[in-house]
Amino acid sequence: xxxxxxxxxxxxxxxxxxxxxxxxxxxxxxxxxxxxxxxxxxxxxxxxxxxxxxxxxxxxxxxxxxxxxxxxxxxxxxxxxxxxxxxxxxxxxxxxxxxxxxxxxxxxxxxxxxxxxxxxxxxxxxxxxxxxxxxxxxxxxxxxxxxxxxxxxxxxxxxxxxxxxxxxxxxxxxxxxxxxxxxxxxxxxxxxxxxxxxxxxxxxxxxxxxxxxxxxxxxxxxxxxxxxxxxxxxxxxxxxxxxxxxxxxxxxxxxxxxxxxxxxxxxxxxxxxxxxxxxxxxxxxxxxxxxxxxxxxxxxxxxxxxxxxxxxxxxxxxxxxxxxxxxxxxxxxxxxxxxxxxxxxxxxxxxxxxxxxxxxxxxxxxxxxxxxxxxxxxxxxxxxxxxxxxxxxxxxxxxxxxxxxxxxxxxxxxxxxxxxxxxxxxxxxxxxxxxxxxxxxxxxxxxxxxxxxxxxxxxxxxxxxxxxxxxxxxxxxxxxxxxxxxxxxxxxxxxxxxxxxxxxxxxxxxxxxxxxxxxxxxxxxxxxxxxxxxxxxxxxxxxxxxxxxxxxxxxxxxxxxxxxxxxxxxxxxxxxxxxxxxxxxxxxxxxxxxxxxxxxxxxxxxxxxxxxxxxxxxxxxxxxxxxxxxxxxxxxxxxxxxxx
Ligand code: AMP
Ligand code: MG
Numbered sequence: 001x002x003x004x005x006x007x008x009x010x011x012x013x014x015x016x017x018x019x020x021x022x023x024x025x026x027x028x029x030x031x032x033x034x035x036x037x038x039x040x041x042x043x044x045x046x047x048x049x050x051x052x053x054x055x056x057x058x059x060x061x062x063x064x065x066x067x068x069x070x071x072x073x074x075x076x077x078x079x080x081x082x083x084x085x086x087x088x089x090x091x092x093x094x095x096x097x098x099x100x101x102x103x104x105x106x107x108x109x110x111x112x113x114x115x116x117x118x119x120x121x122x123x124x125x126x127x128x129x130x131x132x133x134x135x136x137x138x139x140x141x142x143x144x145x146x147x148x149x150x151x152x153x154x155x156x157x158x159x160x161x162x163x164x165x166x167x168x169x170x171x172x173x174x175x176x177x178x179x180x181x182x183x184x185x186x187x188x189x190x191x192x193x194x195x196x197x198x199x200x201x202x203x204x205x206x207x208x209x210x211x212x213x214x215x216x217x218x219x220x221x222x223x224x225x226x227x228x229x230x231x232x233x234x235x236x237x238x239x240x241x242x243x244x245x246x247x248x249x250x251x252x253x254x255x256x257x258x259x260x261x262x263x264x265x266x267x268x269x270x271x272x273x274x275x276x277x278x279x280x281x282x283x284x285x286x287x288x289x290x291x292x293x294x295x296x297x298x299x300x301x302x303x304x305x306x307x308x309x310x311x312x313x314x315x316x317x318x319x320x321x322x323x324x325x326x327x328x329x330x331x332x333x334x335x336x337x338x339x340x341x342x343x344x345x346x347x348x349x350x351x352x353x354x355x356x357x358x359x360x361x362x363x364x365x366x367x368x369x370x371x372x373x374x375x376x377x378x379x380x381x382x383x384x385x386x387x388x389x390x391x392x393x394x395x396x397x398x399x400x401x402x403x404x405x406x407x408x409x410x411x412x413x414x415x416x417x418x419x420x421x422x423x424x425x426x427x428x429x430x431x432x433x434x435x436x437x438x439x440x441x442x443x444x445x446x447x448x449x450x451x452x453x454x455x456x457x458x459x460x461x462x463x464x465x466x467x468x469x470x471x472x473x474x475x476x477x478x479x480x481x482x483x484x485x486x487x488x489x490x491x492x493x494x495x496x497x498x499x500x501x502x503x504x505x506x507x508x509x510x511x512x513x514x515x516x517x518x519x520x521x522x523x524x525x526x527x528x529x530x531x532x533x534x535x536x537x538x539x540x541x542x543x544x545x546x547x548x549x550x551x552x553x554x555x556x557x558x559x560x561x562x563x564x565x566x567x568x569x570x571x572x573x574x575x576x577x578x579x580x581x582x583x584x585x586x587x588x589x590x591x592x593x594x595x596x597x598x599x600x601x602x603x604x605x606x607x608x609x610x611x612x613x614x615x616x617x618x619x620x621x622x623x624x625x626x627x628x629x630x631x632x633x634x635x636x637x638x639x640x641x642x643x644x
Contacts, residue, residue: 003118006097007048010090011039012149014055016080023247024057026104027064029200029236034064038107040121041461046114047100051093053079053086060243082170083149084161091158100152103194106364107204109150109266110191111528116184117152126182127160128153134187146183147192148172198248198502198519211216235622236316238582245484245518245547245569247528251557254408260396263388265449266406267557270381277372278398281315282334286367289347290338291325293364301348303356310335325355334368341367353415375399385559387449407557410448413472413528414441415455417484417493418535419466423457436610437533437540444544448552460484462492469500469530470523478555479521479528480548483535486515494534497521503530509581512536512607513543529555536607542619545638564634565569566621569597575629577622586616589637599637608630 013036014024026036051071054061061072075085083101090099096542100120101116103265110116110131117129131150134142149172157179164175186192195201203446255269286288290310298304307324310316312331313539320326320337328334328341342355342364344489349356377379380391381399388406396404421435435457445452453476458468472479484493485505494517497503503519517532531548533540554560571590577583586603592598602615621636622629629635 002100002141003115004046005048005269007047007100007114007118008051008090008094008098009043009100009102009114010086010088010094011036011043011050011052011104012083012101013061014053014075014080014086015083017247022250023198023244024054024060025195026052026054027057027060027247028198028244029240030107030195030201030205035107035201036061036104037064039102039104039109040065040070042109042111043100043102043114046111048096049094052104053089053378055080059071068373074479077165083172084165084175088158088161088165091153091155091161092389094155096147097155098152099155101149103149105195106150106192107195108191108193110186110188113150113186114152116186117150120182120184121152121154124182124205126179127157127179128176128181129228130181130183131186131192132177132183133186133192135189145189146191148176148241150192159386171379178628198504199498200502202498216470233418235581235585236506237509240623241506241508241518241547242550243517245551246554246560248518249551249554251555252408252410255405256408257403257405260393260402260404263396263404263406264390264393266388266409267393267449268382268384268386268388269405269557271380271384272396272399272401273401274375274377274379274381274400275401276375277377279369279371279376282371283312283369284310284328284330284334284341284367285369286341286343287330287346288328288367289325289342290320290332290334291340291342291357291362292320292322292337293340293362293366295323297359298364299359301355301356301358303349305354308335318623327614339364339368343367383559385557387558399610409451410478410552410556411453411476412445412478412480413453413455413476414438414445414480414533414554415468415472416457416482418457419460421457421483425468436537437535440537440541440610441480441482441544443551444541444549448549449556450552451605453622460492462496465492465496466500469496469521473500473521473523473528473530474526476528477550480531480533480544481517482533482540485517485532485534493517495531501530503532504530510542510546511581511583512539512605513546513584514539516543516547518547534607537610538586538605538613539607541613545619562643564639566638567597567618568634569634569637571620571629571631572598573601573624573631575601575620575635577626577628580624582624583621583622584638585622585638587618587620589618589639590618599635 013167017023017025029037052061054072055074059073073089075091077085102109114536121129129152131147133145135145136142160178164178291304302327306327308326310326310328310332312329316335320335326335342357342362347355348358379537416435416437420432422432423435455468458464494505497517501519501521506516508514508516513534515534519530520527521530533543585605587599587601589597589599599620602612618637618639621638
């Protein structure tokens, strides 16, 4: 039996991805696939079986290799306890005599990794073989670098591993001291390269393929075909970009207490638990007569004596005697003994001291509001992470709450780039256009409840761009720019952005809004998330709504589950659509002839035609897999405005 038959390879993808801004590293797009697919492709020919250790996004990992499913095993220890936790899970589940491991961010790992580790394991009768390479330090001196997660081990080491983990220790090198380890020297240090940051990912994305050759044997190609998912860095899907951004974003934590009215449109930073019962008493929902249902005859009119009057806000001390009723106003506290209210307009006859009621009109509980039916003392009233709406202000007021904790407002700096841009108020020189993006961005950011810093127009000049980006980064939580991220000779934005931090440049599979830059930049110890939106006025708005908006809301601490669903409406006419990309068409939705919502496209859809956006009240979202739409077909749409 070949040694391969004895080996399962476990890809370790269970980390927090801290240095990559907590993205799920294994799922990052890289050279036309996910990172984990590359590792898979390198390992598949070397072993009998593959498995992935992951702790987040398990469904996404499972879905990656749908045609040839690979098991995905989360840590059993829980709580992101490090690679040993992943190893423990792997050893428990693998079912082969040997287990090989490699990290999910090493897409260039050696084609003979497992074979060479196996040879050493046998020759040295070790429990675990580990890869080492020779590297040189800054002064040119050689040193031995161990690669502690590129290993092959006997599955029998599980017992020692369990014992080691039971002591509370979690260090790989600590555990290695407890077993027999042998080292194997590999020549090609570059093959063990880990991609730890979005910047590295992007660097190697673009590096010439020779820098890290990929084996081309038929077997590897065949395996690759089964492993690769549909990532295309030149045409990243809208959904993938949204997911990557969501993974990368971190909410701001600062909280402030504000008076109730000031909480409107802010993000609630605490769970609100009701301190009282609302309403505080059983009370009447109508103007009428409070009575006891049992006093009413089933088949004949009943006359009850009026024993008193209950006004709202003035409870009565006396209980209701049998055969009596009390006149009561809406909101009046139900007298003890009364269990329903006859609305005054339903009384058959009303005298000065009595009221007559027809049979069959009332049951116990009718027209009575129960104490606590809105909220009970101690029950959850509002969850943190929601944007406070007018109804919430009212609800908080009904609980007597005068002040709430909200997240600090997000500070967003924005500017436009381009030598051709002139600001409103300046003369429009030949060949120039007025800068409109700063105004649409201003409006969209303000609507989101951000504090905005308008940095004006920045020329296509490296020094000016760098200064603007640095200043924005030092003063804001997020930066939104427009222009300069597409391919264009005068656009320096990409280079400067990349130099200041960890920024990726995507060509998205969408229209409008194909180019997008996203990442995190730093300057003088401060950092900020960056959204480099395209320059075309429609594209800037569409990309803002599709990517920046949700990310900024997340930074503001808004619960991600609060995103509004897409609505559906009937298309009033045919729409041409190319399969394989997401298209956003500006449109007007209104009630059709039969009253059902009908949507009609607002004329020319060029990405520079801002009028189409201004006329529209929604965007029709035509998804990747969708083709031409016929008149009368149902389509998804995103409304620009809500009620509140
Ligand atoms: P760019 O992405 O910088 O190549 O810009 C693409 C197109 O959008 C060009 O026609 C620009 O003139 C136009 N554009 C860029 N920024 C703005 C802006 N702030 N306002 C209006 N048009 C813009
Ligand atoms: Mg430009």
